[in-house]
Amino acid sequence: QTVVTQEPSFSVSPGGTVTLTCGLSSGSVSTSSYPSWYQQTPGQAPRTLIYTTNTRSSGVPDRFSGSILGNKAALTITGAQADDESDYYCVLYMGSGIWEFGGGTKLTVL
Amino acid sequence: EVQLLESGGGLVQPGGSLRLSCAASGFTFSSYGMSWVRQAPGKGLEWVSGMGGSSGSTFYADSVKGRFTISRDNSKNTLYLQMTSLRAEDTAIYYCAKSLSTTTCKEWGQGTLVTVSS
Numbered sequence: 001q002t003v004v005t006q007e008p009s010f011s012v013s014p015g016g017t018v019t020l021t022c023g024l025s026s027g028s029v030s031t032s033s034y035p036s037w038y039q040q041t042p043g044q045a046p047r048t049l050i051y052t053t054n055t056r057s058s059g060v061p062d063r064f065s066g067s068i069l070g071n072k073a074a075l076t077i078t079g080a081q082a083d084d085e086s087d088y089y090c091v092l093y094m095g096s097g098i099w100e101f102g103g104g105t106k107l108t109v110l
Numbered sequence: 111e112v113q114l115l116e117s118g119g120g121l122v123q124p125g126g127s128l129r130l131s132c133a134a135s136g137f138t139f140s141s142y143g144m145s146w147v148r149q150a151p152g153k154g155l156e157w158v159s160g161m162g163g164s165s166g167s168t169f170y171a172d173s174v175k176g177r178f179t180i181s182r183d184n185s186k187n188t189l190y191l192q193m194t195s196l197r198a199e200d201t202a203i204y205y206c207a208k209s210l211s212t213t214t215c216k217e218w219g220q221g222t223l224v225t226v227s228s
Contacts (some may be wrong), residue, residue: 022187034212039157045205046147046155046218051213055170058219091214097160097169098143 002026004092008101012080012109020105022090028071033092035073037066040087040104049088050075077107083105086110112136112217114206119222126196132189132206132219140164140184143209146191148151148202149221157203159191160214174200198227 003025012018022035029035031053038046048057050066053073065076073092076091089100118130130132146158160169168180179192189206205225207215210212 036213036215038215040155044144045218046215048213048218049218050217051210057216087154091155091157093214095214097167099157099160101155101157102149 002088002094002100004100004102006088006090006105008103009106009108012077012084014080014082016080016109017076018080019069020075020077020088020090020107021069022074022092022102024092025067029068029073029092029100031068033073035066035068036091037064037073037075038091039087040089046089065080082109083099091096112208114205114208114217116206116219116222119224121225121227122165122196122227126184127192127194128196128224130191130193130204130222131207132191132226133200134189134191134206134208137208139182139187144182144189145179145207145209145214147178147187147205147215147218148200148224149205150199150202151220153202156202157214160209161189161190176180193224196224198226200224201226 007022037050040046054066089104115133115136142163145160161180177195177210181190203221206219208217
């Protein structure tokens, strides 16, 4: 069974740039995987950052961008801020109406 | 403004049933697919089920197939999730979400907690 993979954790310095990735245990991510990215802080509902690979959701700063890098989807945060410290999840379309989330990346800003 | 308000969560014994509701407002409900996503305590997000807007097609994760049923009442702008044969591992916050054709979750509700325990 194919699993969606994400880095369990990542750290970035304030003002720095970080790229989180979202891959498949078997195969490549493409735009046909319709990757989306979500941000979640403890005790809160997820917030949609990016959908359809690179479309920024309303109100999301342009510091957040989505892309396909090689065989993975990617979320890049430029000029990281303290309040970017959150859990980040991706979701991919697996076909036949089925979607699967990655395990999430815990981002630390320090 | 899109608003999604889940309700119906609570404590249920293993093997029991529960029906979750999600009241939607701020958009033309019948025109959009909808999804349920859950999050077990301290764990990540898990896609549970999705339903088309006009098509009425339904889809389920393997973990709930045969036990959960997604449905909607477009006249009441409400999405449902009927959960049966509940197990301890179904304990989670259940979120409903508005879908687009190219993303399962565009807007999210605040979630409702389901606890399966004796």
